[in-house]
Amino acid sequence: MTETTAKANFAKRVFSGIKPSGGLQLGNYLGAIKRFVQTQDQGEFETTLYCIVDLHAITVWQDPADLREATYEVTAGYLAAGIDPEKSILFNQSRVPAHAELGWIFNCVARVGWMNRMTQFKEKAGSGAEKQSLGLYAYPSLMAADILLYHATHVPVGEDQKQHVELTRDIANKFNHDYKVDFFPETIPVIEGPAMRIMNLRDGTKKMSKSGESDMERINMLDDADAISKKFKKARSDMEALPETAAELDHRPEAKNLVNIYAGLADLSVDQVLAQYAGEGWGKFKPALADLAVDQLAPISTEMKRLMGDRAELDRYLARGAERAREIANPILQQTYDIVGLVR
Numbered sequence: 001m002t003e004t005t006a007k008a009n010f011a012k013r014v015f016s017g018i019k020p021s022g023g024l025q026l027g028n029y030l031g032a033i034k035r036f037v038q039t040q041d042q043g044e045f046e047t048t049l050y051c052i053v054d055l056h057a058i059t060v061w062q063d064p065a066d067l068r069e070a071t072y073e074v075t076a077g078y079l080a081a082g083i084d085p086e087k088s089i090l091f092n093q094s095r096v097p098a099h100a101e102l103g104w105i106f107n108c109v110a111r112v113g114w115m116n117r118m119t120q121f122k123e124k125a126g127s128g129a130e131k132q133s134l135g136l137y138a139y140p141s142l143m144a145a146d147i148l149l150y151h152a153t154h155v156p157v158g159e160d161q162k163q164h165v166e167l168t169r170d171i172a173n174k175f176n177h178d179y180k181v182d183f184f185p186e187t188i189p190v191i192e193g194p195a196m197r198i199m200n201l202r203d204g205t206k207k208m209s210k211s212g213e214s215d216m217e218r219i220n221m222l223d224d225a226d227a228i229s230k231k232f233k234k235a236r237s238d239m240e241a242l243p244e245t246a247a248e249l250d251h252r253p254e255a256k257n258l259v260n261i262y263a264g265l266a267d268l269s270v271d272q273v274l275a276q277y278a279g280e281g282w283g284k285f286k287p288a289l290a291d292l293a294v295d296q297l298a299p300i301s302t303e304m305k306r307l308m309g310d311r312a313e314l315d316r317y318l319a320r321g322a323e324r325a326r327e328i329a330n331p332i333l334q335q336t337y338d339i340v341g342l343v344r
Contacts, residue, residue, distance in 0.1 A: 010185040014039055015152035017051035017093065020070035021062060022210030024077045026219035027198035029297070030264040035156050035192075037082035049150055049325060050083055052092040052318075055099060055142065059135040060124075073304070075314050077221050080303035089328075091321030093146065098326070098333040102145035103138075105336060109175050110141045114167060120160060144168040148184045149329045156190045159197060165189035179339050198261060201235040204253030222305065225298040232258075232290035237282040244278040246270040262289050265296045 018024075018032055040048045052074045057067060071092055083090055093099050115121070118140055125132045135142075143164050147155055148171070155165050165187055172184035200206040200217045208218045216231055223231070236254045243249060249256040249270070262285075263273045277285050307314060337344055 010151055010153055011046040012044065012154065013150055013152045014045050014048045014154045014156065014190075015051070015147050015150050016049075016156045017053040017056075017146065018074050018077075019053050019056050020067060020074045020092075021057045021060075022070060024073055024221035025198075025208055025210055026221070026261070026297075027208045028077070029081065029221055029300075030198055030261070031158050031196050032156065033077060033081045033083070034264070036078070036088075039156060040083060040088045045154065047150070047328070048088040049152065049328075050078060050088055050090050051146065051325075052078075053143075053146065055093045056139060059133055059139050072308060072311060072314050073222070075318060076304040076307035077300070079307055079314075079317065080300045085317050085321060089321050089324045090317060091325045092318055095318065095322035096149075096325050096329055098149055098329040099142065099145055102149050102333055102336060103142040105340065106141045106145050106148075106171050106175075107138055109171050109178070110144070110167070111174075114170060115140065118167070119163060140164045140167045141171070144171045147187050148172055149332055150325075151185055151332060152187055153185050154188050154190050159191055162189050162191060181339055183335065183339060198264075199253065199257040201231060201257075203236070204255075204257040219293070219297070221297070222301055223297070224301060225294045228293050228297055228301075229290040232293055233286050235286065237286065242274060242277045242280050242285060244274055246274065258286070258289060262292060265289075265292050 016032065016036060018028055024033075036048070036050050039045065040050075052071050054067065054071055057070070075090070075092070078090055079085070115137060121132075121137055121139070122129075124136065140163075143161075144167060147165070147168050155168075157165055166189070169186045172186060175184055176182055198208045200208050200212060201219070202214065202217045206212075210218070212218055216234060219228060219231055235258060237258060238252055238255055240252065240255070242255070242259070246259075249259060259270055259273055262268075263270050266273070277288075334344070
């Protein structure tokens with residue numbers, strides 16, 4: 001066993017990723033990518049790693065051509081929104097085999113009882129759990145490997161992924177306890193902002209989805225200015241004027257969603273938005289929201305389309321990012337093997 005018993009001093013690192021299954025939509029941008037860019041530019045962390053988690057995508061069936069297209073689209077979305085491949089490490093998961101290798105180690109650390117408590121698997125599997133892939137069941141263990149492979153200390157996630165980050169901490173603690181080391185850090189989930197959960201534009205009780213029945217339900221990140229404006233102006237609202245406080249939106253799901261989106265785009269709190277628009281009707285608010293969204297999103301859409309037209313450029317970014325990721329990941333994996341006692 002390696003001598004890794006001294007108290008570790010972990011550098012502050014961020015890891016997060018987006019699954020390439022379907023096209024990018026506004027929820028991906030406000031709930032993840034925009035926050036990734038802000039974290040990158042704050043300079044608070046030694047390293048920021050942003051991944052396209054394609055191994056997670058195949059836990060359910062993906063058409064190979066669609067998976068490749070979605071992987072390039074997420075890459076283009078990262079870059080167009082402001083991820084700088086010199087400041088951050090941008091790569092797709094499958095180019096760094098250590099993710100899968102550490103994932104197996106963690107499959108042997110995690111307990112079946114822990115996995116049985118994962119609510120997201122229960123929601124996705126429903127009554128057909130016996131027919132789901134083993135990969136979907138073990139998804140959280142691979143996610144733990146994604147994070148701990150880089151000794152990441154902070155993970156920006158949505159509320160629906162918080163349980164998985166808590167499992168990551170359980171796996172790290174059990175590994176450290178079992179092998180009497182202080183090798184993996186206790187990762188902190190970072191959940192913040194008014195637009196962490198973007199809802200359907202036609203039904204505020206449902207999450208905005210890439211696979212919704214109508215394209216009018218969502219804002220696609222490849223939508224042009226006209227489409228963005230039209231969708232917000234036609235978004236479902238209600239008959240009441242905007243209130244003065246956020247609490248008054250709790251039982252008005254469509255109204256709450258549109259105000260949250262405005263707040264997320266404008267980098268304001270919900271209360272700040274309501275201070276501007278309290279007492280106003282939707283005839284004033286929705287056009288203002290549409291203009292704000294076009295101003296923020298249309299340039300990203302235009303740049304994404306340009307990038308999507310040059311796959312060689314995207315491949316260069318991904319290859320270089322994967323090389324940089326492996327420089328961090330491989331030594332940590334090798335130390336893990338030494339701790340476990342594997343002869344190489």
